[in-house]
Amino acid sequence: MRLRFYYIVISAFALMPVTGCKNNSTLQEPDALEVASESEVFLTPKEVEASGIKWTSASEHNFPGIINATGKLDVPPSNRADVSVMFPGFVQSVKIIAGQKVKKGQVLFTLENPEYVDLQRDYLTVRVDYSLARVQLDRQTKLKADNATSDENFQKAESAFKMNEVKYKSLRKKLEMLGIQPDEITAESISSGIPVKAPIDGRISDIHIFRGSHLSSSDVALSIINTDHLHVELQIFEKDLPNIREGQKVIFTLPHHPQKKYKATVHQIGNSIDPETRTAHIHCHLDAVTDGSHFATGQYVDAEIQTSNRERQSLPNDAVVDIDGNYYGLKLIDSTKNNLHFKRVKFELTDKDDDFSAVLLNNKPPEGKFITSGAFVLLRKEG
Numbered sequence: 001m002r003l004r005f006y007y008i009v010i011s012a013f014a015l016m017p018v019t020g021c022k023n024n025s026t027l028q029e030p031d032a033l034e035v036a037s038e039s040e041v042f043l044t045p046k047e048v049e050a051s052g053i054k055w056t057s058a059s060e061h062n063f064p065g066i067i068n069a070t071g072k073l074d075v076p077p078s079n080r081a082d083v084s085v086m087f088p089g090f091v092q093s094v095k096i097i098a099g100q101k102v103k104k105g106q107v108l109f110t111l112e113n114p115e116y117v118d119l120q121r122d123y124l125t126v127r128v129d130y131s132l133a134r135v136q137l138d139r140q141t142k143l144k145a146d147n148a149t150s151d152e153n154f155q156k157a158e159s160a161f162k163m164n165e166v167k168y169k170s171l172r173k174k175l176e177m178l179g180i181q182p183d184e185i186t187a188e189s190i191s192s193g194i195p196v197k198a199p200i201d202g203r204i205s206d207i208h209i210f211r212g213s214h215l216s217s218s219d220v221a222l223s224i225i226n227t228d229h230l231h232v233e234l235q236i237f238e239k240d241l242p243n244i245r246e247g248q249k250v251i252f253t254l255p256h257h258p259q260k261k262y263k264a265t266v267h268q269i270g271n272s273i274d275p276e277t278r279t280a281h282i283h284c285h286l287d288a289v290t291d292g293s294h295f296a297t298g299q300y301v302d303a304e305i306q307t308s309n310r311e312r313q314s315l316p317n318d319a320v321v322d323i324d325g326n327y328y329g330l331k332l333i334d335s336t337k338n339n340l341h342f343k344r345v346k347f348e349l350t351d352k353d354d355d356f357s358a359v360l361l362n363n364k365p366p367e368g369k370f371i372t373s374g375a376f377v378l379l380r381k382e383g
């Protein structure tokens with residue numbers, strides 16, 4: 001690349017009669033580039049071919065209106081779960097590591113407490129009492145129909161059944177909350193450890209436990225975040241709000257990776273203004289092409305919301321050279337068999353994106369042909 005540019009400098013230099021300087025042996029010296037400040041460039045077709053100089057005319061290009069915004073990646077509340085335990089215990093084993101993907105119902109860790117044994121034993125006892133009370137009540141109901149039992153005996157059986165039913169059902173509920181299936185408990189299966197399972201699909205985001213740590217019912221053991229529906233939550237200024245519409249395209253970058261661009265779409269526009277920051281929230285969804293698998297919630301983003309489209313006569317960025325805040329190009333004036341004549345022109349830049357510059361030449365869209373590849377070297381004045 002460098003070599004080619006040097007070659008262009010030599011060619012331009014050697015063939016520029018207006019300079020009156022034919023000494024091109026010291027091309028690295030500032031003098032060599034001083035030539036570039038002259039407004040005319042003459043090249044032979046041979047030199048053009050060898051140096052790779054190209055030119056083109058302006059074409060229509062679409063420039064979106066841009067609103068800059070900052071924000072962060074987030075998930076809806078339903079896609080986030082803090083895992084805590086109903087009953088305190090000691091962590092027996094941890095089955096997952098931070099960042100791991102888990103399925104709903106997967107065992108995350110096991111918790112140990114002798115009280116769990118009591119609970120399961122009580123349940124087995126109450127289960128027996130409860131079924132006996134039911135048998136008793138059924139019998140009394142039949143006898144009562146035949147007028148073969150006293151009211152007192154019947155009422156005794158009925159209240160015994162009801163008491164056992166309350167105990168039985170509340171213990172079942174408790175066990176279910178602990179993650180133990182009551183119907184699967186047998187005298188042999190009673191265990192002091194209980195599995196704690198994932199309430200949602202997702203990825204483990206924080207782990208606050210290790211083997212042996214004590215968890216009380218107010219502690220959060222770990223968090224799970226499901227990033228399947230990751231949002232970009234942007235903040236925009238009040239003054240920009242009228243220009244935002246649902247469906248507008250959003251390009252965003254992560255601050256530590258500004259060169260990698262991701263796409264999203266405006267999905268919902270907040271209808272309240274924060275009284276302190278005078279900003280509104282814009283809720284955006286990632287486009288299908290955006291791979292968000294390595295994103296994390298809470299990550300900050302810089303975003304551009306593309307608000308409107310403007311068609312402009314434009315040249316490739318290579319054709320428009322910024323010299324101290326002024327924009328120049330090289331326009332083809334004349335081409336003969338032996339000579340190509342270019343003239344330096346000053347543009348007015350009206351729009352720019354990664355590839356194209358919309359420019360005006362004498363307040364009009366630029367007409368004619370302009371050097372693209374090579375213009376920088378021919379125009380740029382060093383220092």
Ligand SMILES: [Zn+2]
Binds near residue numbers: 231267283285
């Ligand atoms: Zn959403």
